[in-house]
Amino acid sequence: MNFTKRLTMRKGHFKILFLIPFLVFSNCSGKRNEINLTIQKSEKLLLIYDSSDLYALECVENARMSFKYAKLLYDEIDLKNYKGGELSKLGNYFAIVLATEFIKKLTKSDCEHLKSFVSSGGGLAVIYRGYNENLADIFGVRIRDQNQPFLKRGRSGLHFKSDFIPGLKGTAIPDSILRDISMFDFVHVGDKNIIAATSSGIPVAWNLRYGMGKVTYWNSSILSNRSFRGFITQTIASVSSKFVQPIANFSVIFIDDFPTSVPNAVKKIIWDEFKMNLAEFHFLVFYPDMLKLSNEFGLKYTAGLVFNYGASITPPFHLNEWRMGKASVLSKEIEVSKTIAKQFKINHELGFHGYNHTSLLVDDWGDIENMKRAIEYAMKKWKEEGLGNPPVTYIPPMNLIDSVGIQALVQSAPSIKVIAGLYAGFFELGQRREFGPEPWNGKFYCIPRVSAGFMIDDYTKAIILSAIAMLGVWTHFVHPDDVIYTPEEVENPELIRNWFSLPWRGTKEEGLYFKFRNWVKTLKANYPYLRFMKCEDAYEEMKRFDDLKIEYEFSNDEIKIKVNQKDAFIIVQFDAIYKGVDVLNANIIHYGQTSTTNYVVLKTESEPIILKLKTKVTALG
Numbered sequence: 250m251n252f253t254k255r256l257t258m259r260k261g262h263f264k265i266l267f268l269i270p271f272l273v274f275s276n277c278s279g280k281r282n283e284i285n286l287t288i289q290k291s292e293k294l295l296l297i298y299d300s301s302d303l304y305a306l307e308c309v310e311n312a313r314m315s316f317k318y319a320k321l322l323y324d325e326i327d328l329k330n331y332k333g334g335e336l337s338k339l340g341n342y343f344a345i346v347l348a349t350e351f352i353k354k355l356t357k358s359d360c361e362h363l364k365s366f367v368s369s370g371g372g373l374a375v376i377y378r379g380y381n382e383n384l385a386d387i388f389g390v391r392i393r394d395q396n397q398p399f400l401k402r403g404r405s406g407l408h409f410k411s412d413f414i415p416g417l418k419g420t421a422i423p424d425s426i427l428r429d430i431s432m433f434d435f436v437h438v439g440d441k442n443i444i445a446a447t448s449s450g451i452p453v454a455w456n457l458r459y460g461m462g463k464v465t466y467w468n469s470s471i472l473s474n475r476s477f478r479g480f481i482t483q484t485i486a487s488v489s490s491k492f493v494q495p496i497a498n499f500s501v502i503f504i505d506d507f508p509t510s511v512p513n514a515v516k517k518i519i520w521d522e523f524k525m526n527l528a529e530f531h532f533l534v535f536y537p538d539m540l541k542l543s544n545e546f547g548l549k550y551t552a553g554l555v556f557n558y559g560a561s562i563t564p565p566f567h568l569n570e571w572r573m574g575k576a577s578v579l580s581k582e583i584e585v586s587k588t589i590a591k592q593f594k595i596n597h598e599l600g601f602h603g604y605n606h607t608s609l610l611v612d613d614w615g616d617i618e619n620m621k622r623a624i625e626y627a628m629k630k631w632k633e634e635g636l637g638n639p640p641v642t643y644i645p646p647m648n649l650i651d652s653v654g655i656q657a658l659v660q661s662a663p664s665i666k667v668i669a670g671l672y673a674g675f676f677e678l679g680q681r682r683e684f685g686p687e688p689w690n691g692k693f694y695c696i697p698r699v700s701a702g703f704m705i706d707d708y709t710k711a712i713i714l715s716a717i718a719m720l721g722v723w724t725h726f727v728h729p730d731d732v733i734y735t736p737e738e739v740e741n742p743e744l745i746r747n748w749f750s751l752p753w754r755g756t757k758e759e760g761l762y763f764k765f766r767n768w769v770k771t772l773k774a775n776y777p778y779l780r781f782m783k784c785e786d787a788y789e790e791m792k793r794f795d796d797l798k799i800e801y802e803f804s805n806d807e808i809k810i811k812v813n814q815k816d817a818f819i820i821v822q823f824d825a826i827y828k829g830v831d832v833l834n835a836n837i838i839h840y841g842q843t844s845t846t847n848y849v850v851l852k853t854e855s856e857p858i859i860l861k862l863k864t865k866v867t868a869l870g
């Protein structure tokens with residue numbers, strides 16, 4: 250088969266053609282015989298850091314994790330006891346990552362080696378701001394005042410000026426969220442592509458060409474924040490002539506506290522819009538709307554079922570609250586929570602959120618026995634209520650759990666395999682988890698949630714795009730009662746989830762439902778290949794991704810990839826000087842452009858995968 254796709258894009262005033270004719274020779278043995286099957290040596294990076302630069306160590310750790318997710322091979326140089334002279338052999342690397350302020354330790358000759366590495370086509374990614382006057386021209390800056398190298402506090406906010414990551418352009422994190430991003434006071438020299446600036450317009454991150462190579466510089470320490478880890482991955486891609494990144498490629502949307510013990514209570518914001526109580530809203534509005542969204546965009550949900558919101562931690566256990574919510578359908582009264590649960594499980598996943606909504610913390614339960622009794626009661630009722638297979642996913646109430654709670658789950662809910670807590674937060678509270686084995690008990694696997702809420706503000710947008718850039722993953726949770734947590738309704742600002750007191754639907758689609766719908770629509774336009782799935786399926790996909798092995802080799806205009814799985818997903822980015830690509834042994838499922846690269850998303854068929862990059866495209870198909 251030989252397909253040719255034609256894509257016209259605007260860049261500056263020039264109209265360029267980014268052509269992707271893609272060739273699939275999956276059964277063409279004649280062709281394959283011509284190919285050398287061995288990868289001589291897989292491409293790698295060099296990470297330069299300084300273990301005595303304590304402020305930068307979080308950024309270094311972030312970089313290592315981003316390399317792990319992207320399955321990047323790398324070497325390290327620690328500048329702690331550095332005497333100079335180690336940068337003479339850079340030819341083994343396709344890019345160099347600087348993650349310390351102490352690059353002033355690099356000697357003049359080290360800096361010359363770095364510069365000749367870049368000018369001959371290498372990539373330089375500065376992910377933590379540092380300065381060395383011998384590198385000023387390669388960074389495209391000079392220090393305004395040597396005696397006062399840093400900008401004064403108060404210069405903040407982060408406004409993205411380009412699609413450094415697809416969908417990023419226009420995202421503006423306000424000063425109130427990012428108050429001080431700790432920058433050098435630079436004078437800018439030469440042409441560059443501004444990636445992000447402060448709200449007052451001072452460049453924070455930029456990309457420039459230096460000879461045949463490229464440099465991206467972050468004048469900030471913000472990439473120390475794990476929620477921005479994907480920006481490290483993309484920073485490396487942005488400086489690399491060629492960049493290969495396997496991705497897990499999934500999205501899981503959780504609906505926490507659903508189905509739950511919903512009361513027949515009247516809440517003003519719901520009553521004003523629908524003249525319904527909460528139970529009726531759950532059954533007649535929220536649930537059908539969420540199903541509609543699922544049908545429209547192919548979403549799969551994982552619900553966090555909780556039997557009682559308030560019940561005590563000690564026996565007698567009961568389902569009083571679970572049975573409470575009622576709605577009338579065709580003049581027949583039905584039990585809202587149970588009815589939803591039984592229907593929901595047909596196409597979506599019912600995860601376990603608790604017998605009650607008390608976090609499994611020993612401080613809250615007194616001891617493990619109380620936890621275990623409540624969990625065992627809930628598991629028994631799961632069966633009796635006809636909720637289907639016992640739950641695979643556990644979602645900790647309030648996103649909090651301790652190691653005793655984990656033990657209680659191991660012992661009393663043997664079907665649980667996945668803990669879906671938080672990606673950010675505090676480790677000792679059971680949060681701040683990676684996609685991978687639960688550190689407190691290897692029986693469990695973590696699928697942590699990156700973001701939350703129906704309203705995706707610009708900070709949330711940035712961290713979602715970061716997670717997608719890091720691992721090709723978006724995990725998110727919402728609640729049916731997000732709409733009622735308005736500033737009028739709750740005093741504690743930490744509990745507010747509907748800051749602008751938006752209605753659920755609204756009269757002109759201004760409600761939370763449509764805010765979320767628009768976000769999903771935009772996301773799907775940028776990432777049409779992202780697979781929405783249940784958490785239990787994402788768990789299988791993550792384990793498969795953990796087993797994925799990849800090697801690749803770059804030559805002039807060619808990339809050769811060996812991978813041990815069929816139907817794996819790989820993003821290949823390349824310098825925008827390449828206008829087209831032929832691909833062998835993989836399907837191109839998407840292609841596009843960031844502000845610094847062109848890219849294709851591949852689904853593997855067999856190996857080796859060969860990409861032939863073209864700087865010029867001729868005949869149009």
Ligand SMILES: [Zn+2]
Nearest residue numbers: 505506646647
């Ligand atoms: Zn909850």
